[in-house]
Amino acid sequence: xxxxxxxxxxxxxxxxxxxxxxxxxxxxxxxxxxxxxxxxxxxxxxxxxxxxxxxxxxxxxxxxxxxxxxxxxxxxxxxxxxxxxxxxxxxxxxxxxxxxxxxxxxxxxxxxxxxxxxxxxxxxxxxxxxxxxxxxxxxxxxxxxxxxxxxxxxxxxxxxxxxxxxxxxxxxxxxxxxxxxxxxxxxxxxxxxxxxxxxxxxxxxxxxxxxxxxxxxxxxxxxxxxxxxxxxxxxxxxxxxxxxxxxxxxxxxxxxxxxxx
Numbered sequence: 001x002x003x004x005x006x007x008x009x010x011x012x013x014x015x016x017x018x019x020x021x022x023x024x025x026x027x028x029x030x031x032x033x034x035x036x037x038x039x040x041x042x043x044x045x046x047x048x049x050x051x052x053x054x055x056x057x058x059x060x061x062x063x064x065x066x067x068x069x070x071x072x073x074x075x076x077x078x079x080x081x082x083x084x085x086x087x088x089x090x091x092x093x094x095x096x097x098x099x100x101x102x103x104x105x106x107x108x109x110x111x112x113x114x115x116x117x118x119x120x121x122x123x124x125x126x127x128x129x130x131x132x133x134x135x136x137x138x139x140x141x142x143x144x145x146x147x148x149x150x151x152x153x154x155x156x157x158x159x160x161x162x163x164x165x166x167x168x169x170x171x172x173x174x175x176x177x178x179x180x181x182x183x184x185x186x187x188x189x190x191x192x193x194x195x196x197x198x199x200x201x202x203x204x205x206x207x208x209x210x211x212x213x214x215x216x217x218x219x220x221x222x223x224x225x226x227x228x229x230x231x232x233x234x235x236x237x238x239x240x241x242x243x244x245x246x247x248x249x250x251x252x253x254x255x256x257x258x259x260x261x
Contacts, residue, residue, distance in 0.1 A: 009258070011098040012091050014131045015112055015121040021046050022056065024079035029195075031078050032061045036192045039230065040126070041171070042109035044119055045082050051117040054082035055109065058171070058188050062162050065194055073195075086111050091120055095131065096258040098123050102251055108171075125247035126232075128254045132223035137257050141222045142215035144253040145236045145243035151176040152185060152203065159199035162190050172233045172246050175207045181241050183207040184233045210234055212241045219245075219253040226250070 021044045022031050031043055035058055045054035060081045061073075068076060088111045089098055098110055102125075112121040150168060152161050154177035165173060171187040182204075189206040197205075211225055212235045222234055222245055235241035 009095045009261075010091070011089060011093045011095050011110070011112060011123050012121055014095055014127050015123040016127055017121045019044060019119055019122050021119065022078050023048070024053065024077065024082070026078045027074050028056075028061060028064050028076040028078060028081055029073040031056050032058075032073065032191060032195065035061070035188060036195075039188070040124065041188060042122070042124060044086070044111050044122060045078055046119055050119055052086065052088060052111050052113055052119050054079070054084045055086035055111065056082040057108065058191060059166070061191055062166065062187055065191065065199065066159065066162055066166065070195055070198065088113050088117075089123075090114070095123075096255075099128060099251060099255050099258060102128070103255060108248065125251055129223045129226050129247050129250045132220055132250055132254050132257065133227045135220060135257055135261075137218055137220040137253075139219045139253055139256055140215060141213055141217045141219050141234075141236055141245055141253075142243065144219060144249045144256075145215075145245040146249060147243050148174050148181075148241065150174075151181075153177075154182060154204055156203050157199065158190050158194045158197075158201050158203050158206070161185060161203040162187070162194070162199070165190070171248075172244065174235070174241075174244060175204070181235065183209040184235065184244065186232050188232070212237055213245075214238060215243075219250065219257070223250060 041058040043056050087105050087107050109124045152173045152175045175182045193206045233246040236243040
C-alpha cells in the first residue's frame with residue numbers, strides 16, 4: 001500500500017470491507033456463533049436494504065447469557081440487545097479521525113456508511129492493530145499497556161469470570177494459579193465455552209498462553225505478533241508479567257503513531 005501522511009490515510013485503507021452482518025430478527029445465538037466462527041467481537045445490524053440500524057457485540061451476548069442462560073439465546077432477538085446508536089463515519093474520513101473517535105467514545109468498532117446509511121465497511125480494534133503492524137514505531141509497549149490489577153483464580157467458573165468482566169468493563173483478564181500467571185482469558189472464548197459446556201464449566205479451559213514482551217519492545221512488534229498469531233492480548237514484563245496490552249490498548253498507541261506521521 002502506498003504510504004501517505006496521516007490526514008491522507010483514509011479509514012477505508014485499513015477497515016474491513018467484507019462485513020459480516022446480521023438482521024434485527026436474527027437470533028442472538030446465530031450472532032454469537034458468527035462472532036465465534038470468525039473471531040470478531042462486533043456485528044453491524046442492517047435492514048434488508050443494507051442500511052445500518054445498530055451494532056451487536058460480544059458484551060451484549062455475554063450480558064444475555066448471564067441474564068437469560070444459554071438455553072434462551074436462540075429465542076432472544078438481536079434487536080432486543082443491540083446498540084441502536086452505533087458510531088458511524090463516512091468513507092472519506094481519515095484513519096486518524098476514526099481512531100480519535102474510537103477513543104473519545106470508548107467503542108471497539110466504528111461502522112462506515114455512505115450518505116444513505118448503507119454499510120461500506122467496519123473499523124475494529126483488530127484493524128487498527130493491523131495498521132500498527134506495518135508502520136515502524138519505536139513507541140514502547142509499556143507506554144500503552146495496563147497494569148494487571150485483577151487476577152482470575154484457577155478453578156473459577158465461566159459465570160464468575162464473565163460477571164467479573166462485566167463489572168470491570170473488560171474483555172480480557174489474566175488467570176493465575178498458585179501465584180503464577182497462567183495466561184489470558186478473552187470474553188469471546190468464555191462465551192464459546194459457555195455455549196459448549198454451560199456457565200458452570202471451569203474457565204480454565206478458555207485460558208490461552210501468550211507471549212510475554214519486555215517493556216521496551218516497540219508496539220509495532222506487539223502488533224505484528226498479535227496479527228500473525230491471532231492474539232487479542234499480550235503480556236508485558238520481565239521475569240514475571242505485570243502488565244497486559246490488549247487490542248484496545250493498541251488503539252491508544254495508534255493515535256500516538258498517527259499524530260507523529
